[in-house]
Amino acid sequence: MLSEKEKSLLKKYLPGDDVLIQCMHCGMCLAACPTYELTKLERSSPRGRIRLIKSVAEGTLEISETFAEEMNFCLDCQACETACPAGVQYGKMVESARVVIEKSYTTSFFKKSFKRFMLNSVVANHSRLKILAAMLYFYQNYGLRKLLTGILSIFPFAKKLVEIESLMPQISKKFSSEVIAEKTFPVNPIKHKIAFSTGCIMDVAFADINLDTIEVLKKFHCEIQTPKEQVCCGSLHAHNGEIEKAKELARKNLDVFSNLDYDFLISNSAGCGAFMKEYAHLLNDEPQYAEKAKLFSGKVKDISEFLAAVELQDSLHSVDEKVTYHDACHLCHSQKITEEPRKVLNQIPGLTLLPLEESTWCCGSAGIYNVTRHEDADKILERKMKNLVESGANMVVTGNPGCIGQLKYGIRKYGLPVEVLHTVSVVRKSIENNI
């Protein structure tokens, strides 16, 4: 049934029997899965998807349209990994299935080429990303946006387009990588040597958060190196089936960072941090990089992880807000970081931390999912917004640019009086509220 070429493709990219057999189909993942909640179909559940991947690997199921659809329907939020008693690494399985789909099954040629072009030629190339971002900034700030969405909104068929357009984060006037010096020194004696990963989206769309991170790190006696040559971490590529490109980017980053002398590599983007912690695994069969990658991944820390271990209290001042915390999937499920950001927030005087029901439930952002599968993402967002309203908070804090963008979009869409901030921005606010 399968050609030799297809067989070798499956063998090369899909996990082997040893990995697939670890799923004992107990079903504990079902309640954690946002897509199963939407369809109530087994094939939209982690256990169902693993069964399908297993069948494809065994050669008893074709790489069908339904198969591709289910693999892409998955948010890759990895909430199922948290729920799984057997420790099955589902995320890796679904990502490998996406590689196989990308390589064999043709979705719309145009859609695929556009996605590839964006991922490989724009996101992966920071100078091109900046050019695009600068164009978008111009578009957003010189009347073009109003004009275009105004014209589009007249046509009913363009409703979806206008909605997706509104997902676009406000591009920062100055990108953080242009403002942050390659080396930043604290005022006080140096206690920690930090390398800082600027992220791509953070850099162009949330430059302020990067600047907040630098200020906060400075305050806590960190010498910070921010190499200009660093590139995209590759997580978006890996999650979307472009594994070779992801590896290429990882190698570049290892080349850049292994020249520096530092204790921790700090990331404020949960998705990037999670993926950089994976470099060790990603490149473990490349003799030239395996050792470097292991060393590198061991040093990666999320900013909340770092702050939770630092003596903060004396530097913090009152932030009088009712705050709730949304767990970014790539922090809580991939990196298992849930206590640290809460510990940081709880130390801020005046701040009331309110519980958010289903805080670890995906917001629908999931990398570029909210663009590629806008309608599904909207349904998932609705649940998050309902819980947000019920929390009674006037500020929601989280640790990932994707979530920040999606939550802002949701808050606008539902007209909620809630502000969205990154954990590190709240800390900076608290440091500077020195009145």
Added chain:
Amino acid sequence: MEKATLEKIKKIVGKEHFFDSPEDKLSYSYDGTPLLQQLPEAVVFPQNQEQIGELLRLASADSFAIVPRGAGTGLSGGSIPVANSLVVVMTKWNRIFEIDTANLTALVEPGVVTGLFQKEVEKLGLFYPPDPGSMNVCTLGGNVAENAGGLRGLKYGVTKNYVLGVEMILPSGEFLKIGGKNVKDVAGYNLKDVVVGSEGTLGIFTKILLKLIPLPTKSKTITVNFNKIIDSGKSVADIIASHITPSMIEFLDQTTMNCVEDYTNIGLDRNAEAMLLLEVDGRGSSVDEDAETIVSILKKNNAGQIRIADTASEALSLKTARRSAFSALARRKPTTILEDATVPRSELPVMIEKVREAASNFNVLIGNFGHAGDGNLHPTCLTDERDASEILRAHRAFGFIFNEAIKLGGTITGEHGTGLAKKEFLESAVGKEGIEFMKKIKTVVDPGNVLNPGKILTVAPRCEGNLPRKRELIPDFHSHAEK
């Protein structure tokens, strides 16, 4: 199945609720039971009672089987498709119609998730105690069909103790309503106890009426280690004999403790042969008094370290070991066979010893944990389904365990059900006459043998067709096992 029949099924439920793609058949070919699977012909989500009735009538007319299914977390194969079958999924029937705070009852649909239901009633200060391990996922319909138990069985009983009535569709397609809100009701045969635990062989539930009780306001949690496993068994027997009924007494053996420690690093004593987790609950000062009595009984039985939690968060940390027991075991090897042999509580120390004997005699790795307070153990075999000879030894070890349980006056299954996994041991547990009586009931209620045929028992002379088997990699498993 004939194409024409599939078309008729599609017409009954509507095409958007009918699924027969290869992907759908594959993803409904299993439940939570290890080793067994089989493809159905199609999967449907019925929209109303009438459709279920029509499907059952069609099943008789066109001779196919119907396999009802909830969340598919069962461990005895109750919802695994049989040959030439249609899977009827009830998960979308998930409305809670009423929580009657005057009569302390709740009327629900069978697809309501057990854990969500508990949260809802607890908001009103009420309590639905049955808490099977899969409670965050499994459905009340599945719980009733399997008569599911849980950690609180010792004091609060199991699902059957909370079912006041059901509405169901019989294999003939007819509607039947059993029971009601009355605390006392002796009108006619107690049919409720026939259908609870019938594993989807007698009817498909459409509504369930459940009993609720007041939520206990206070609880105390205790953990204790034992250097000798026998002392843990004696402690349980002494606590029961002293007329204290804790809400749970959970047991972990050394293999399980070691797996938990490997996985969680919470500092369990690897030299201890067993540990117990106990909880007493209720209202007022009796909770503290019971806890004190328990501690003195434990001390008399050579207890090692005893820890007592007063706050909810301390209790949660004490429960970590027990809560991660299954996960810790499941990570050790790819295939995890979790059984539920049960004995009268006084026989617990003997049974624990017999499980150890089984593991060493048949050279398999068995972790033992479970609900010591009600005599319900979970000997869990950690194996690899690709290793046919080890699977065979595991099967023999369980055969030995079940036989020993029966010799002690126990049973082959305390809470998972018979289904396919334990069908071959049923006669030894209930006797020839017992099986004959069950067959008579099944034949009268389901003369066409259309509803979940081949589960629990085989009704002669109609052949059920091939029953689901373990993966093709292990051919002739049963004939091997019978040798």
